[in-house]
Amino acid sequence: MKGLWTILCFILIWCPAGAQEFKTENVILVTFDGLRWQEVFAGADKKLLRSEKYTPNPDAVKNHFWHHDPQERRKLLMPFFWSNIATQGQLLGNRKHGNKMNLATRHWISYPGYNEMLSGAPDPILKHNRKIHNPNVTVLEWVNQQPGFKGKVAVVGSWNLLPYIVNTERSGITVNAGNSLATGRNLTPEELRLNEQFTQTKPRWHSVRQDTITFQYGMAYLERERPRLLHLAFGETDEHAHEGNYGAYLESIYQSDAMIRQLWEWLQSQEQYRNKTTLIIATDHGRGYLNKLSWKKHGRFWYPGSNHVWAAILGPDTPPAGEVKLRQKNYQYQIAGTIAYFLGLPFRPHQSPDSPPMANP
Numbered sequence: 382m383k384g385l386w387t388i389l390c391f392i393l394i395w396c397p398a399g400a401q402e403f404k405t406e407n408v409i410l411v412t413f414d415g416l417r418w419q420e421v422f423a424g425a426d427k428k429l430l431r432s433e434k435y436t437p438n439p440d441a442v443k444n445h446f447w448h449h450d451p452q453e454r455r456k457l458l459m460p461f462f463w464s465n466i467a468t469q470g471q472l473l474g475n476r477k478h479g480n481k482m483n484l485a486t487r488h489w490i491s492y493p494g495y496n497e498m499l500s501g502a503p504d505p506i507l508k509h510n511r512k513i514h515n516p517n518v519t520v521l522e523w524v525n526q527q528p529g530f531k532g533k534v535a536v537v538g539s540w541n542l543l544p545y546i547v548n549t550e551r552s553g554i555t556v557n558a559g560n561s562l563a564t565g566r567n568l569t570p571e572e573l574r575l576n577e578q579f580t581q582t583k584p585r586w587h588s589v590r591q592d593t594i595t596f597q598y599g600m601a602y603l604e605r606e607r608p609r610l611l612h613l614a615f616g617e618t619d620e621h622a623h624e625g626n627y628g629a630y631l632e633s634i635y636q637s638d639a640m641i642r643q644l645w646e647w648l649q650s651q652e653q654y655r656n657k658t659t660l661i662i663a664t665d666h667g668r669g670y671l672n673k674l675s676w677k678k679h680g681r682f683w684y685p686g687s688n689h690v691w692a693a694i695l696g697p698d699t700p701p702a703g704e705v706k707l708r709q710k711n712y713q714y715q716i717a718g719t720i721a722y723f724l725g726l727p728f729r730p731h732q733s734p735d736s737p738p739m740a741n742p
């Protein structure tokens with residue numbers, strides 16, 4: 382019977398809950414901030430590469446990221462996505478094939494986007510990026526209360542509002558975010574070194590730490606605490622886009638793809654994580670696309686399309702469907718449900734009766 386399900390799952394790319402025994406014991410959620418589906422699925426944008434305003438050093442950027450064939454072009458931008466995930470996992474949200482993934486919240490900015498992703502439901506009250514403690518219980522907080530997960534859930538991220546989104550006051554989840562240092566009594570020599578290095582460097586942005594530093598803190602945390610659920614939240618892409626620097630936006634995507642490869646290779650080298658870890662990659666919101674200007678920003682009314690998002694999944698329980706071309710629509714709030722689904726836990730969001738896993742896992 383299990384064999385039949387496996388065949389059916391492969392054909393339909395969908396499995397009813399409980400139909401298979403999951404190997405997943407750990408989930409790592411990696412997020413990009415404001416990375417458009419357009420770049421994920423088609424690579425660098427020709428018009429923006431040609432724009433002197435947004436790409437002041439076009440030759441270097443073109444040499445690195447341009448190819449006339451979009452299938453090749455996206456590989457130049459995100460080699461790990463389009464070599465490893467495309468052959469061993471799944472990529473959702475290519476609207477060119479009718480495979481849609483949308484925000485359900487009407488507010489197409491970061492806090493509402495992360496809230497929907499993590500709490501499993503949009504919340505109409507959350508409209509702004511403000512330092513308010515999230516009234517909603519996130520899947521991170523909920524999983525942290527389940528047997529075997531206490532103290533095994535953490536967030537390492539670039540944006541300084543993440544502690545509010547996961548409500549550290551109530552949830553007690555460890556968060557290292559924004560321009561802050563690693564804290565705790567049992568820091569490793571690597572974390573002490575990073576703290577010293579970071580103290581001596583002038584932060585690039587006020588509210589967002591550079592992703593390479595976030596990544597190093599994240600890897601050090603993984604090695605030290607061995608979490609079972611970690612949210613590694615990059616933030617740079619949104620900053621470069623708001624600054625109108627398309628070349629830097631692309632470089633940052635490329636660099637993050639390489640860091641995700643490094644993370645995956647490390648996970649696969651560790652007994653606790655090897656073939657027992659599902660990696661889910663997503664973004665908090667999209668960006669505009671209507672004209673050359675609108676890629677810089679996002680939000681309702683003026684930037685249609687910034688509610689269009691995407692997701693990628695790689696792990697032992699995800700059939701290798703690659704780029705999913707089925708006509709279907711998933712929602713951002715299903716990510717919380719998908720995380721719980723892989724961990725075999727029945728998460729029910731506060732604001733909604735259900736956060737079903739995405740149709741494909």
Ligand SMILES: [Zn+2]
Binds near residue numbers: 415619
């Ligand atoms: Zn933004």
